[in-house]
């Protein structure tokens with residue numbers, strides 16, 4: 030009764046389960062990441078278990094290159110791919126509202142279209158609602174118009190993601206969260222532990238079976254760059270509302286001290302990720318997502334770059350063009366976030382929290 | 391004539407597993423030109439080494455992932471126990487002693503170690519586990535070799551080793567099924583494994599039953615080079631009729647099933663042959679000490695197959711199997727699904743159940759819970775098979791390696807008619823019979839390959855310099 034006969038008819042979840050059961054009999058990859066120690070806790074795997082394992086996987090690919098059962102072996106193991114596909118499907122299942130599920134994740138064209146729509150809206154707002162007076166950016170777009178656009182553009186996606194996470198938590202059977210779970214999960218996420226290959230000291234991507242940290246460092250740049258940019262915007266909001274200090278801010282202000290390094294990290298990290306993406310083996314991820322993922326990292330990088338350009342152009346006429354360009358990109362990024370690769374951060378974090386619970390028991 | 395056939399290589403390495411790679415790396419680090427001729431395609435490179443998980447390593451104190459200490463004498467005693475004394479003490483002690491220096495060498499050449507795997511904690515002191523298993527080790531060595539400028543040719547089947555007057559000149563090789571080519575070298579290291587991939591040879595040696603054996607590792611170790619050397623009069627060691635076989639899942643692929651096809655349920659089960667009869671004490675000892683004996687036991691049963699049957703009490707007591715068990719709510723139902731005579735199976739199980747006694751059952755140690763009044767007796771873990779659902783696994787012999795090999799000395803040099811060949815060395819499974827006459831000690835295969843692969847590479851590198859000088863003179 031060879032295992033492979035019905036493989037083509039297996040659903041994504043069933044295929045992932047088939048491979049996970051082989052891994053559970055093997056366990057050679059136990060040292061790479063959190064997925065294998067989680068597998069060995071169990072003997073049989075429900076659909077929710079598969080979703081959890083799939084989201085725990087960071088696609089470091091160590092287990093693929095180490096596997097003695099990859100194609101053409103009849104066991105046909107390609108765990109990074111099987112888990113990437115199960116993960117993708119889970120995000121689509123949890124996406125709210127469902128009509129957008131998969132749209133931006135799978136389609137780079139849709140991401141570009143969202144970007145163009147973002148530009149268009151901001152240019153239109155700049156033309157039609159041009160303020161009578163105002164300083165800096167606010168000479169081009171009044172503060173109230175910005176708030177009117179970005180408040181909902183920020184809160185609605187957050188709500189959508191929160192609903193998705195709720196679906197995730199119930200599917201994987203999550204328990205009530207304690208501080209110790211969060212501590213462990215955030216520490217692992219902060220180091221991108223599961224992209225480190227464990228004692229391998231690197232993951233496998235652009236150099237096939239050689240371990241390198243290039244992808245991990247670029248991902249760190251994007252992640253911390255994004256968080257810094259976010260903190261920059263947050264600090265500006267506080268300054269504006271709490272301290273009554275509206276923009277523009279000088280170089281030694283909090284928004285700029287956070288935003289400039291953040292923008293640089295985001296721009297360069299994102300570009301680096303995009304270049305790496307052209308070098309990694311497509312078939313070790315979810316190939317159908319390649320375009321959407323590429324568009325997403327480029328959008329991130331472009332958002333960072335346009336923000337920096339806007340700052341550099343302060344006081345010149347270029348602001349009139351760069352402001353809507355940058356804000357259009359930010360808008361597109363936020364509005365599509367619940368349906369692009371962006372969600373991976375939220376679900377991975379949830380998976381790490383759940384894993385902390387499982388390992389504690 | 392292709393480019394590789396145009397030059398004279400300092401060191402020609404035949405094979406592409408652990409022993410071959412260790413030899414190639416050593417020789418290349420001495421500055422020699424080295425070519426690896428690997429018979430398998432790139433995806434299957436690395437022979438049986440790609441299936442391994444650990445190597446057994448002596449250490450006088452904590453070393454890398456190894457805890458505590460494991461000294462030479464204890465290691466040697468362990469070896470003598472499994473080989474029943476059928477061991478070359480000098481070579482064995484050399485391998486054991488050198489193993490301690492091998493671990494840091496392996497790390498320096500790209501191998502990563504991890505603490506022992508879950509389910510194998512008993513080996514945490516003696517065996518260092520490779521992160522990702524043997525294929526990751528093989529990958530690391532191929533990368534190291536590439537960085538050192540070693541030429542690697544895949545699908546390069548060596549068919550003949552040209553030896554004249556005790557001197558090696560060249561190998562004959564077929565690359566990707568092409569015409570035979572002659573590749574010249576100053577020295578050669580033979581590291582092409584055993585012959586278990588050649589089922590006809592196995593059947594000639596063991597008898598026709600061998601046709602039903604499964605081969606746990608690579609199909610590419612067909613003993614072509616071994617046979618060629620023996621035909622030319624190279625000295626051999628090891629019992630030509632024997633192979634190391636263990637009982638594995640009967641549904642495993644014919645070749646390359648590797649580690650996942652192991653089945654650890656036997657001690658908790660009743661094992662019957664295809665006629666529904668028991669034939670041996672299933673609970674004689676813990677499974678790692680018995681799986682090799684069961685390889686032979688199953689090989690001696692009709693059609694070389696047996697069936698291990700447990701009930702729901704024992705379903706979670708052993709490492710998960712790669713194929714799900716056959717399952718039924720009644721013994722008769724199970725018999726039907728597995729193609730066993732239902733009446734006879736019922737009779738066997740009833741007789742066994744009636745012979746079970748009360749007592750404490752302890753799955754992880756010899757609990758002495760034995761049957762009384764049934765033949766053969768089950769001496770540990772004997773609990774009646776009564777609670778549905780019932781589960782069944784088929785068992786077949788799975789061959790790990792063959793014992794017949796080339797005889798070598800402490801410098802890994804091959805001999806012919808008692809005389810050392812001038813420039814021929816051998817390492818790994820192809821010469822392991824020089825050390826392991828019978829039995830097997832977990833993790834010792836990789837130790838032999840690493841120790842003698844390195845020695846062979848160093849010796850060949852020196853030999854190549856001598857060869858060059860004598861040519862120039």
Ligand SMILES: Cc1cc2nc3c(=O)[nH]c(=O)nc-3n(C[C@H](O)[C@H](O)[C@H](O)COP(=O)(O)OP(=O)(O)OC[C@H]3O[C@@H](n4cnc5c(N)ncnc54)[C@H](O)[C@@H]3O)c2cc1C
Pocket residue numbers: 404405406407408409410427428429430435436437438439440441442443444445446546547548549581582583584606607608610611612613614615647648649789790791817818819820832833834835836837839
């Ligand atoms: C499933 C399994 C698990 C094992 N686990 C362990 C373990 O955990 N620890 C341990 O110590 N040992 C283990 N062993 C034993 C171990 O695999 C061997 O002892 C060891 O790999 C031998 O190394 P080698 O380099 O001599 O042979 P191999 O690694 O088998 O390499 C032989 C090479 O020669 C090539 N070759 C063969 N014929 C030709 C030819 N005519 N021309 C060119 N190339 C040729 C083959 O393609 C192959 O690359 C295991 C074995 C199996 C089957």
Ligand code: SF4
Pocket residue numbers: 051052053055056057058059092093095096097098106108522523
């Ligand atoms: S990926 Fe392959 S080598 Fe790793 S645990 Fe799974 S089956 Fe074993």
Ligand code: SF4
Pocket residue numbers: 058061062063064065085086087088089090091092093108109112223
């Ligand atoms: S790809 Fe990396 S993170 Fe994912 S399961 Fe494999 S080793 Fe773990």
